[in-house]
Amino acid sequence: MPSFFSKEYITAKASYNRWLVPPAALAIHLSIGMAYGFSVFWKPLGNALIGQDGKALAACSAGAATFADKLHGTLRALTATDCNWTQFDLGWMYTLFFVLLGCSAAFWGSWLERAGPRKAGLVSTLCWCGGLLLSAFGIYTHQLWMMWLGSGVIGGIGLGLGYISPVSTLIKWFPDKRGMATGMAIMGFGGGAMIGSPLATMLMTKFSTNINGMTQPGIWQTFVVMAIIYTIFMISGSLGYRVPPSGWKPAGWNPPNNKNNNMISVNHVHLNKAHQTPQFWFLWIVLCMNVSAGIGIIGAAAPMLQETFGGALIGQADLGFADLKKDESLLALAAAVGAGFVGLISLFNIFGRFFWASISDKLGRKLTYIVFFTLGILMYVTASYMTGSKSLALFAACFCIIASMYGGGFATIPAYLADMFGTQFVGAIHGRILTAWSTAGILGPVIVNYMHDMRVEAQVPFSEIYAPIFYILASMLAIGFIANLMVRPMDNKFFMTDKELLAEKKLAHEKFISTKETIGKAEKTPLITFLAWSAVGVPISYGIWSTIQKAWILFH
CATH class of the missing domain: 1.20.1250.20 (MFS general substrate transporter like domains)
Incomplete structure (x- = not known):
């Protein structure tokens, strides 16, 4: 099993169809990109606890007059089960997302280069989806610290590894179109919320229940379902990663002078x-x-x-x-x-x-x-x-x-x-x-x-x-x-x-091929290519349509 995820195992033949790699990157980026859409949960989470009168309980920081009071309320909210969370309390999770993204990408970037994108994609899946499950349990037990730890910290580490996992790979597969290749993948991170937000809204409505005459959206159930969906997509993307052999170049292309x-x-x-x-x-x-x-x-x-x-x-x-x-x-x-x-x-x-x-x-x-x-x-x-x-x-x-x-x-x-x-x-x-x-x-x-x-x-x-x-x-x-x-x-x-470069290539477990094999005339795989792009294209189309419907009101 460890060798199945190794860089040597996923080094492709020179004839591999490089257009199968971007959908793998998109599958991961579309999943972790939901970090941008977490604001859809703030209002429902802020009204999670209902009193006997059918109204939401007061916030843990109710009556806070100063920033210090508000911060004290947030510290109480970390473990309190008798008061609701505010957007200020929940917003720290959003901050943790992007702080941990940058820190984890910086800290484990060198490991990724040697371990390869498949292994990094798997770890990203475990962190991001595992973090969602821990957050779901935190919502169920009303423990804010679990959400901070689950999605904010552990999920943030998954964001960092998932975000950078395809960069080096795509640049090496597309030396003739570096910008376009990375643009395709990173476009997915921006589109994750476009897909995830309407999906989350639909799931919360589906799992909603009536408590004391007040409708309660099924938030923890939504987190569990989304964790399952993202696990399937991210593992599929991780398994779809391939790296080119050292010295590979696409057919008909020569490095510019x-x-x-x-x-x-x-x-x-x-x-x-x-x-x-x-x-x-x-x-x-x-x-x-x-x-x-x-x-x-x-x-x-x-x-x-x-x-x-x-x-x-x-x-x-x-x-x-x-x-x-x-x-x-x-x-x-x-x-x-x-x-x-x-x-x-x-x-x-x-x-x-x-x-x-x-x-x-x-x-x-x-x-x-x-x-x-x-x-x-x-x-x-x-x-x-x-x-x-x-x-x-x-x-x-x-x-x-x-x-x-x-x-x-x-x-x-x-x-x-x-x-x-x-x-x-x-x-x-x-x-x-x-x-x-x-x-x-x-x-x-x-x-x-x-x-x-x-x-x-x-x-x-x-x-x-x-x-x-x-x-x-x-x-x-x-x-x-x-x-x-x-x-x-x-x-x-x-x-x-040249000697130092060769040593680094060996440390990175790169495979070398002969000069004749470096010309990458791609195999024709129309059915596999169609299925791979459809797997990410359909969700993207759904997200675009949902977003256009919201934006259309501007033109009325």
Whole structure:
């Protein structure tokens, strides 16, 4: 059994059809991508405990007047069974997702390079799906610490390993289309919530029960069913992984002559030297600023739209958000438009990952990021003006473009790293660079939420709250723009010698083949290829359709 998951066992023949590998990566990324959709559980979990009067019990932090009081309430909520959880309590699980994702990817990236993607995919499955089961038990017994540990910590480790598991493999299978290959897989992570959120909503409705006259959604049952579904998908994806033999290249393709393009390295940097290079840290800043400028505002997309446009969202431009708050029916209508806006930008986030990463194969990675930062700054400045002019269409267009480049930044960075550091350790280096994501996952939301709350407390009109926040986010993109300009070709002193490279290939259990066999003329496997792509294509189509239905309300 251990050899079945080994890197040697999954090294394919030169004639293997490389188009069978992306569906395997998508199966894993679509599963772990549900981390983005966990907010669908916050409201039901916050009303889990029902009193004798049929109403939800008070929150553990009820009556909290200060941040310290709220934090004390959260600590009590970890084990309390006589009070409900708040979004603040549950939101820490979301933070743990992305902190642990970056940390685990950085810590176990080198192990992944030697163990291979199949073994990493299996461990990711055990962590992510096992974490969901532990969380289900935590919901059943109303123990918040189990949810933090199960989905937040253990699941977060699964996210990190699952996220980076296909990167090195796909780059080696598609040396001619590095950006497109990684864009296909990482598109799946952005699409996981698009599929998982409506599925979770449907399951909670199916398992709902009536307690004291109040409908209770079946949340723990939903976690169990989703864990089973994701286990099947992730194990199938793990078994579908294959790695090419060392020196393999696709038929009819020859490596380009990079003598005139020294931004693409033909040699390789060792993992232990990567962080010693200025390129690593400039790219770390590039990713951190791109994500920070997007993640905070995307996470607040629905309330941002409602507060900025108020009654204009429902055809009553004379009403502000403060007026809507006084009428629950009007507020519900505006919230539906806000949900449609979230759906729309999620689509652009997903397809931006594939589009921009593919475009980077033509433009080059550095120029692609120049476009990201320049266009992003322009969009944020434009959006700040739209808050005053109340132009909903232009405002929405700005954030759709921003969301596409937010996703595109994730999908393009692996190819950028492969260009700079070579492909031998690209998966592990990508794992370490993802600590920038962990940092941005805290930095971006903290800046946006802190400025928002401060301006609300200062009684600034709701429609004017976000304009200065947009300028701060634009300045973060400006920092990323400067860092990207500072990226220069790699100094030869950082590259491994041929002897060192050969030693590392042996340590990584890579198989070598003769020169004649390195031409990968793919076997024709139409039925298997069709089934593999259908297995991931059908759920993606379901997610897109569900999201379009939500977004359609914006056009009415």
